[in-house]
Amino acid sequence: TVERFLANIPYDGTLESILDQKYVALFWTGFEAWHEYRRTGYPALVIGEGTQNDHVLPTRMAYPTIAxxxxxxxxxxEVARLQSVFRGADxxxxxxxxxxxxxRKGIE
Structure with missing residues (x-):
């Protein structure tokens, strides 16, 4: 029910609560929810012990082997650009x- 949903993810007038609800609404469309999380940083996700990738949630896809x-x-x-501008790897x-x-990292 709507009441049960709002009890678990209440709206309190903040942007964070709106984005939390948007994430839930987009959850079944996989990449859309992931892109919103990457774009906004919400919801505040907990990284479990079983997470691979050095306990970092994936932020981008690596270039495909065919490319x-x-x-x-x-x-x-592009890999050189990733290293110099984004201070990272592929x-x-x-x-x-x-x-x-x-x-947050000051990358422009």
Missing amino acids: IKTNPDNYAA DMKTPVWWSAEAV
């Missing part, structure tokens, strides 16, 4: 430029 094999020069240039821990994590 690395068929476009090695541009791939090398992995799931380097934030995308528009994410809340990138803003």
